[in-house]
Structure formats: structure tokens, C-alpha cells
Amino acid sequence: MFQAVPGSRTLRQTTGALGAVALMALGAAPAVADDATPELVLGEIAPVTGLKPGNSFDVPVSFTNTGTEALGKVWLSYSLTQGLSHTELPSNCARYEVGSFDEAPSYSYAICEFDQSVEPGVVYAPETSQEFKALGKAYTDALRVAVAVDDPTPSEGVDEGPVPGTGPAVKLVERPDATPAAPGSGEHEGWDAADVPVQAVNTADFQVTGAQLKGKVGETLSFEVKFTNAGPAWVRRESGSGATKVVVKMPAGTTVTKAHGFCDKIATRTYECGTSQAWVDPGAGERYDFKLRIDKAVAGAEGSVKLAGEPRPFDENTANDTAAILLDVAGSGGSTGGGSADGGGSTGSTGGGDATATPSDDSTDGGGSTSSTGGSGTGGSSSVDGDLASTGSSSTLPLAGAAATAVAVGTGAVLVVRRRKIRQ
Template sequence: MFQTSPGLRLLGRTAGTIGALALVALGATPAVADGSAPGVVLGKLAPVDGAEPGSSFQVPAQFTNTGAQALGKVWLSYTLTRGLGLTELPSNCSSLKIPTMDEIPNQTEAVCEFDQTVKPGVVYAPEKQLTFDVLDYALYDDVTVGIDTSGFPYPGDNFSHPEPGSGPAIRLVEQPAATPAAPGSAKRPSGDAADVPVTAANTADFQVTGARLKGAVGDTVPLKVKITNAGPAWVYRRDRATAARVLIKMPAGTTVAKSDNYCTKAGSGTYTCSSGYAWVSETYKQTFTFELKIGKAVSGAEGSVELTGPSRPFDTDTKNDKAGIRLDVTGGAGSSGGGVSPTPSASASGASGGDGLANTGSGTALPLAGAAAAAVALGAGALLAARRRANRR
């Protein structure tokens, strides 16, 4: 039943524009003003807003044969992003799964074949529109509707084989009340495609987890911070912006010896880290790993990890958008490498009495220093006396 058109085998697909890419692969031919050129044009489709998870909806697809000749067969396709599902399909329709490929999340495609005459200048629509399910993790999703006249828009041999539906077959019916597209207005000779944004009434909770570090001056310690999507929705950004991003500020007194591959330096001691893709699943978790070298002890040193990037209207809980990175330096505050006590400051060493030196942590060094000074003075006096006796002789 289903024919495969070699021209429709795609090298890649982009979520939300699958049908459009398939048609581009066929090549574009300028429309002829007199309407003699072949072509089909979809009618305008409105977005679906506020769809409740667990509900279903229909996309009222219709099209016009804008050429001068009747068509003997057409294929109407629907490509769904991962937050949407299919109900029972008619027997002249088939479905297939498109797996995740790099930046493109998994999708589902349904194709209906209509083996009937399609007259020019007439608007057609399926006698019964397909119904799509809004899954529990739906949020920002799309239905890409495509109409094709050259063959079954099968994406290639690496994807699942089409599975025919089991419901009663459906046919195309004329829509006399609809306004047909103008003759010759088709942008491509054998097909057209349009995206229908579907926004569900759902939320996703992005959360960050900080860390508490411990080490001595001179140590290199691992730092791991996390970002999690607690759901219930997955997040796919139609503008192709990175789905999740955080700003990490390192604790004072540290330097980054090694950074995570998903992070870039944004300033002194500051890094931006991201999911890398325009989508994350409803169970997304990612850990960013660094190695920090402790250069000096800074009392109360604390960094942070905080969500950043494009706005997140889907995330209504902001209490978990920021977390601290605490650093506890062992060996006492003010210690430097090797456990050597710092040299007393000039103001401290010049203070009267022993109070200033005692504050530096010198401990028993004061009486020892006094004894040494007395010994030096005694030796100098003895040497001076000996020189005077020699001069008298």
C-alpha cells in the first residue's frame, strides 16, 4: 500500500519542522502565475493553547490542489514531538517512531494515504480528523502537518517500519464552505507543511544542588554541583536556546584546576554551564564536575550555583533556583602552604609589650627571641672590651 519516495529520505530532522524539511528535500520550483504548475497548499492552522495533560485534541487539517490537473493520490502526515501521542489510527494510516538523534528528541509520525481523485481548486479535509493525546509530561510541543503528492514520506531505513492502523478507513471530503488557496500559489511542486504549536497547562521544576568542600591550603579538591528537572513536564525550547543553564561562582581563595566540558569561563572564578541541547526530559539530571585548588584560607568563603539563561515561565518554584558552595579550610584560619605560620606584620612587631605578637600566634617565640637578643648583646660587649685592651698595648 505504502510507497516510498527516494527523494524523501532525510539525512536529518529538526523537531517541529520535520514535514518542512521533508518537502525541502524534494526541491522547490517557482510557482507559475497562470496556475498550471502542480502543487498543494495547506490551510491556516491555529495553535493549541492550555491543553490539559491527559486530554486530547484535533488539528483541523485541510488543503487545496492549486494545480491545473487532478491528483490521483495524496499523503497527509502528522509529526508529533515527544509530549504528544496518538490514539487509534484508521487502517489507511500508519505510524512510526523516530528515535532521538543528537539534539533532536524522539518523535512519532502518522501518515494517511488517500487513494482518490483530488480535483484542482477544491478544498479537501479528512472526513474524520486524527485525535492526539496530551501526555502527562507535555509542555511545549508541536504537531507538524504535511501534505505530499509524490509518495509516502518515510524518513529512512534507520527508523521503525510503519505500522498500519486498525480503525475504519477514512476518506477526503470536499469543503465547499472553505476558501481555496489561489491557483499557482504552491511554494513547492509536490507538498506543503506547517507547524502547530501545542502548549500544555503544565509546569517543570528546575532545581540546583550546591556542595560543601573541605581541604587544606595547597590541596586540590573535587567540586560537583547538580541541576535537576523535577518535572512533571519535559522542556523543549522552540527558539532552540539551551534548555537548562547555571552560573557557578567559585569560593574565594580557590582557582579552577580543571573545568567541566559543558562549562565555559564567564569571568574570574565564574563559569556558565548548560545542558547543551534545546530540550531536557522530565527526569533530567546533570552533574558538573570541577577540580579546585585551595590557594589560601578565606574566612566564610562561599560560592554559589544559580539558574540563569532565558526566562522560565513554566518554573513557578524559585526557592530551589540557587544553592551555596561552602569551603572549609582545615589547619586553622590564616594558615598558608606547608603549615608555616605567617610572618608578623610591621605594626604588630613594633607594638609595646607582647600583646601584638601574641595575636599573631607566635606563642613561645617571644621569650626565645629575648634570650637570643641578650646573647647577641653580651657577645658584642665582650668583643669591644678585647679590642680596647689591644689598643692600650
């Protein structure tokens, strides 16, 4: 997901699964014209917990210039994950909306410029704390605060902005009651950042949809099963992991000739499927397409689709965590299974009810794959011959390149790297 600033001082207090989750990456510190080394150190910022959607909150921010010379200008920036929003910004601030890419979700980014002297050894803070709001989809969110001696305006990946603030301009004021950071305690030249977990009380309904298949012995059927987050919250996991896992078990008497690219074979006719990203928005999810050859009619045979993976304390509706894959083999006296293909008792599923398969011209050679058209991304397919192991990789996909975003303080450059699939 989001990558921490390389070598940054992350928040010492953390809650839940967030830990030291970061919102964006800052590059190497900018060069300075003289031998003096400007050092900025943020004060400690406590995590935010217990929010409800619609609540507003502020985060007091302070910092010290631990260098030896006064600074003529500094910038404070606030980055928010998509479950949070900025409220009215001062006129010396501007907001940017940055789109999702690689393992990073979209985020909202506000930059405030303070054109005033910042003396060494003095604690400063904005005269008014910036306010934020928890949106209806807030859950495991985060705020990143950064202070820098150079303009961190992003130059790439911006969907909207700059949008100037409309409120009264805010100045920095001295905080004589606060203890300044010690000289030389800065970890970076010209900037510092802290990552603040923001936890809201919310739910998200993860659900699966099965399929109803119909064909005759020897035919190969193309069909899909679905995973959907019916909301209202979005769910964000650690970078490098999937939003969830889905286990798909095919009915007896069949052979998978083509499996979705996010799915790996873990047992006979059984596949574990991941997601394209470490987060899933409300109303989004994945579609997993398969090709299945009917080898013989087996009385009572029935497949299933089940949610698996990490615990889901946010999901209070477990009735739709499992769905059936029903197979009606022509000439065998009707369906071989008697369950429900839509997960039973599900509400708000974007996938709807049954998925009816159609015969395919492909047979045991696997043929071409029908690509996924839903969810957060699409994947290729891997061929499977009988009960031999899937030719796909294991369910744990190493992520090549941990950093999703690098916004260089001083240049504002955002390095956009190629989107990769997360199959965990």
C-alpha cells in the same frame, strides 16, 4: 531544535515562544514524470492552547490541489513533539517513532495514505479529523501537518514502526463550503506543510545541587554540581539555545584548574554553564565537573550554584534555584561557609543531597578531566590558570548547520548529522 521546511509556509498565527517552531525538515520537492507541476496548499490551521495533561484534541486539516491535473494519490502526515501522542489511527495510516539526534528531540510521526483521485481546484479534508492527546509532560509542544504527492515514509532514525492503524479507514471528502486556494499559490512542487503550536498548562521544577568540599591547602579537589529538571513537564527552547544556564561561583581562596566543557569563565572564580541540548526532559539535566585547588583558607568563604538564563514562568518553586558550595579547609577550624549544598527545600532532585569531593593528584597544571556522566550529554574541559580567562569559547556557541533533520518527501530519507553540544 527542529528546523522548518526550507522555504515552507509556516503557520501565520503563533503563540508564546513557539513562533513558527517546526518538527522536522522536508527536502527538495521530488521530480515528476511529466511537465505538469502538482501543487498542494494546506488550509490555515489555528494554534492549540489551554490544554491540560490528559486532554485530547483534534486539528481539522484541509488542502487544495492548485495544479492543472488530477492526482491519483496523496499522503497526509502528522508529526508530534514528545509531549503529545497519537490516539487510534485509521487502518490506512501507520505510526513511526523517530529518535532524537543533533538538535532535534524525538518525535512521533503518523502517515496516512489516500488512494483516490484529487481533482484540481477542489478543497479536500479527511472525513474524520485525526485526534491527538496531551501527555503528562506536555508543555511547549508542536504539531506539524504535511501533504504530499509522494510517500514521505522515513528510512533512517526510526526507533519503532511502522505500526499500522487499527481504526476504520478514512477517506478524503470534498469541502464545497471552503474556499479553494488560488491556482499557482503553492510554494512547493508536490507538497506543503504547516507548523502548529500546541501549548499545555503545566509546570517544570528546575533545580540545582551544590557540593560540600573538604581538603587542605595545596590540594586539588574533583567535584561536580548539578542541574535537574524535576518535571513533570519537559521544556523546549528555540533551536540553537540551551535549555537553561547555570552560574557557578567558587569559594574565595581557590583556583579552578579544570572546568567542564559546557562552562565558560565570566568573572573571577565564576563560570556560566550551558546545556547539551535546547530541551530537557523530566528527570534529566546536566552534571558539571570541576577541579579546584585550595590556595588558602579564607574565613567565611562560600561558593554558589544558581540558575540563570531565560525566564522560567513554568517553574513555581524557586527555593531550589540556588545551592551552596561549602569548603572545609583542614586546620582552619571547620567549614568556611554555612549554607546548604542541596539547594534548600528542593524535592524530587535526581542529584540527591551533598556532593563530597575527593582529593586529586593533579595540581596547578590542570591534569586530566573527569567527564560528566549525567544529564543530556557529556562535555570536555578547559584549563584555567589562576584568574586568567578560560580557554573555552564564549558562552554563545554558534551552531554550525541549522538543519537538524531533513526528511525528503518522496524518498523519506532522514539526514542524520553529527550531534553537537549547545553551550549556551
